[in-house]
Amino acid sequence: MSNSALVDAEWLIAHQDDSNVVIIEVDEDTAIYATNHIRNAIRLDWKTDLQDPVRRDFVDQAQFSALLSSRGVNNDDIVVLYGGNNNWFAAYAFWYFKLYGHADVRLLDGGRKKWELDGRELVAEVPTRATTNYDAKPQDLSLRAFRDDVLKAIGTQNLVDVRSPDEYAGRLLAPAHLPQEAGLRGGHIPTAISVPWSKAANEDGTFKSVEELTELYKAAGIDLNKDTIAYCRIGERSAHSWFVLNTLLGLSNVKNYDGSWTEYGSLVGAPITLGDEPGVPAGTR
Amino acid sequence: MCGALPAGTQIDPTLLAAQTLIHGTVTRKGDPVTVGYARLEDASGEFTAEVPLTNGGAFRFYARPATWTVKVLVGSETHSVTVEARDGDNAPIAIDL
Numbered sequence: 001m002s003n004s005a006l007v008d009a010e011w012l013i014a015h016q017d018d019s020n021v022v023i024i025e026v027d028e029d030t031a032i033y034a035t036n037h038i039r040n041a042i043r044l045d046w047k048t049d050l051q052d053p054v055r056r057d058f059v060d061q062a063q064f065s066a067l068l069s070s071r072g073v074n075n076d077d078i079v080v081l082y083g084g085n086n087n088w089f090a091a092y093a094f095w096y097f098k099l100y101g102h103a104d105v106r107l108l109d110g111g112r113k114k115w116e117l118d119g120r121e122l123v124a125e126v127p128t129r130a131t132t133n134y135d136a137k138p139q140d141l142s143l144r145a146f147r148d149d150v151l152k153a154i155g156t157q158n159l160v161d162v163r164s165p166d167e168y169a170g171r172l173l174a175p176a177h178l179p180q181e182a183g184l185r186g187g188h189i190p191t192a193i194s195v196p197w198s199k200a201a202n203e204d205g206t207f208k209s210v211e212e213l214t215e216l217y218k219a220a221g222i223d224l225n226k227d228t229i230a231y232c233r234i235g236e237r238s239a240h241s242w243f244v245l246n247t248l249l250g251l252s253n254v255k256n257y258d259g260s261w262t263e264y265g266s267l268v269g270a271p272i273t274l275g276d277e278p279g280v281p282a283g284t285r
Numbered sequence: 286m287c288g289a290l291p292a293g294t295q296i297d298p299t300l301l302a303a304q305t306l307i308h309g310t311v312t313r314k315g316d317p318v319t320v321g322y323a324r325l326e327d328a329s330g331e332f333t334a335e336v337p338l339t340n341g342g343a344f345r346f347y348a349r350p351a352t353w354t355v356k357v358l359v360g361s362e363t364h365s366v367t368v369e370a371r372d373g374d375n376a377p378i379a380i381d382l
Contacts, residue, residue, distance in 0.1 A: 176334035198332035
């Protein structure tokens, strides 16, 4: 494995007891950690720890500093993230740590799924870590797209829709492990190209090779020299694709739109394209 | 927001009426398989969703009327079943490995 942001099980086992390595589970199923987890792993809850409790946004710089201080994370620690759902929420947390300027953050390739399928050790014991004085940096907004960025990007930048083909086309309104939502319009952002996140992963949840990933995006029609915004439904699957584009492929001009379809599909007057083709910018038909 | 309901959760019948529910259980020699994953793939073989099996070996998807494949991953084993789904609650799928 050539990318230092990606570690495998052997690396993690060799460094599992290192004092400067903090293993963190971030899972869609926020209860699974209590059942079992990788030894020495602590937990972050993507909803209650990382989201503002009232308005739709992240916790701010001061709140993130306080959170990581309370969990015993130092600024110079190596943070290794993993989770279920092929690392969706771990990738989301990876992006989040990068957003707040953490220097050394890594993903466990394959996440909880590969770890489980390989029959590796999981424990119920919760580790204790002494509190620290973590100092988060201001958000790096070169990594994050907002709705106005997305509207301006229609027809000019790469918009990558990483949801399943049925969600892209408007035949489903949510990933099929969730009840379908009634309040949203279906479809995709005009000119967005469909590159489902799942095409970047092997069946065991590990990432495909850099060569395969490069070919995947090129074959889909993504110009890797252009600025790119990835989106999905709430920004977690697109964080997985952001990790691929930004970290594995080394592209510097990639943003994740965490508002994603649950914001865009509710915007009054925003253009939407239905069906399997990218469509054209409004007014150019 | 994202956050799947555990597969054993009782579903509001009014919600269910608007869904295409694909669900079932995975067993080995009659006992639930509790460590594994169920994937839902569309008719072209494209990944659509995936869930971990519950303690009862159960899985559940909310899809649309169409032909789907449920693929179960347990260790290095895989097992696939094709499903013709219709609106509402579809018959439970029993997969014995």
